[in-house]
Amino acid sequence: MNARFPAARPRRLRRTPALRRLVAETRPRPEELILPMFVKEGLDEPNPVESMPGVVQHTRESVRKATQEAAEAGVGALMLFGVPQYKDERGSAADDPGGVLQRTLRDLDSDVGDAIVVMSDLCLDEFTSHGHCGLLTPTGEVDNDATLERYASVAVAQASAGAQVVAPSGMMDGQVAAIRAALDGAGYTQVPILSYAAKYASAFYGPFREAAEGAPRFGDRTGYQQDPANASEALREVALDVAEGADMVMVKPGLAYLDILAEVARTCPVPVSAYQVSGEYAMVEAAAQKGWLDRERAVLETITSLRRAGAAQILTYWAVEAARLLR
Numbered sequence: 223m224n225a226r227f228p229a230a231r232p233r234r235l236r237r238t239p240a241l242r243r244l245v246a247e248t249r250p251r252p253e254e255l256i257l258p259m260f261v262k263e264g265l266d267e268p269n270p271v272e273s274m275p276g277v278v279q280h281t282r283e284s285v286r287k288a289t290q291e292a293a294e295a296g297v298g299a300l301m302l303f304g305v306p307q308y309k310d311e312r313g314s315a316a317d318d319p320g321g322v323l324q325r326t327l328r329d330l331d332s333d334v335g336d337a338i339v340v341m342s343d344l345c346l347d348e349f350t351s352h353g354h355c356g357l358l359t360p361t362g363e364v365d366n367d368a369t370l371e372r373y374a375s376v377a378v379a380q381a382s383a384g385a386q387v388v389a390p391s392g393m394m395d396g397q398v399a400a401i402r403a404a405l406d407g408a409g410y411t412q413v414p415i416l417s418y419a420a421k422y423a424s425a426f427y428g429p430f431r432e433a434a435e436g437a438p439r440f441g442d443r444t445g446y447q448q449d450p451a452n453a454s455e456a457l458r459e460v461a462l463d464v465a466e467g468a469d470m471v472m473v474k475p476g477l478a479y480l481d482i483l484a485e486v487a488r489t490c491p492v493p494v495s496a497y498q499v500s501g502e503y504a505m506v507e508a509a510a511q512k513g514w515l516d517r518e519r520a521v522l523e524t525i526t527s528l529r530r531a532g533a534a535q536i537l538t539y540w541a542v543e544a545a546r547l548l549r
């Protein structure tokens with residue numbers, strides 16, 4: 223080898239934007255993006271979420287407009303969260319046909335048709351007075367099996383209101399099977415389940431709890447969400463959910479769990495999505511506000527990294543902006 227000239231020069235293919243575009247391996251598409259949105263009952267005006275600059279709690283009217291915008295930008299789907307005015311121990315508003323989420327689902331069903339996929343988050347934490355994802359036992363633990371009955375009922379309420387996909391996020395054992403059986407029994411055999419299969423007990427959900435008003439009043443979720451220390455458990459969770467009938471599965475959060483995402487994506491027979499959660503959003507927004515990083519580049523780089531790790535769909539609060547940038 224001639225010492226003066228390296229034989230291989232990877233830099234050759236990086237020299238111009240056109241060359242880089244030609245050899246780029248990963249290019250997220252707008253259609254793969256899923257926009258999470260919050261709808262709050264009884265709001266007159268959209269209410270900014272302080273810890274998530276640019277994100278609001280929507281009114282029933284403003285969510286319709288935002289949905290239109292997302293569809294026009296080419297975003298693939300929405301994930302809707304309801305924030306009810308009244309909460310109780312059972313989370314009664316979660317399966318009330320007149321509840322805020324069900325009303326919104328019906329509005330969107332008549333507005334959007336097939337322009338965008340409307341998904342609903344299926345959990346109880348936004349709806350319970352104690353803020354946990356399920357019913358409590360007298361000693362204050364989350365009662366897995368009693369919660370499954372509630373989830374079954376919520377799934378049917380959401381499907382009958384027009385949810386095109388239901389997405390259980392509560393991490394109860396057996397939740398996918400319970401929901402599948404309930405949906406099928408009620409005639410909703412065609413409604414897919416996107417299961418939050420590998421969901422970790424994460425500090426990065428902090429800002430979400432302001433947005434969805436679902437912070438636990440006592441304790442935390444470490445008794446039902448996964449321990450960040452564990453990887454193989456995620457594969458087991460995914461396998462169980464697939465066996466129970468999950469049509470799609472999710473890994474959550476995103477950036478701190480790229481190893482889990484890559485492993486699940488390599489081995490899972492159904493589409494795998496990743497959720498870029500509220501704390502990931504807030505981190506970038508806060509640093510950008512201080513002028514410490516280039517916001518747009520960070521948005522695209524993080525989304526690209528989730529795609530590169532194997533996510534087929536990406537839930538991100540930047541979905542609309544990213545879709546426009548990616549077009």
Ligand code: PBG
Pocket residue numbers: 343345346347348355391392426427428429430431443498499500501
């Ligand atoms: C629970 C739920 C949470 C998120 C989505 N669904 C919060 C939690 O589990 O504590 C977090 C999403 C985010 O942080 O963006 N229903």
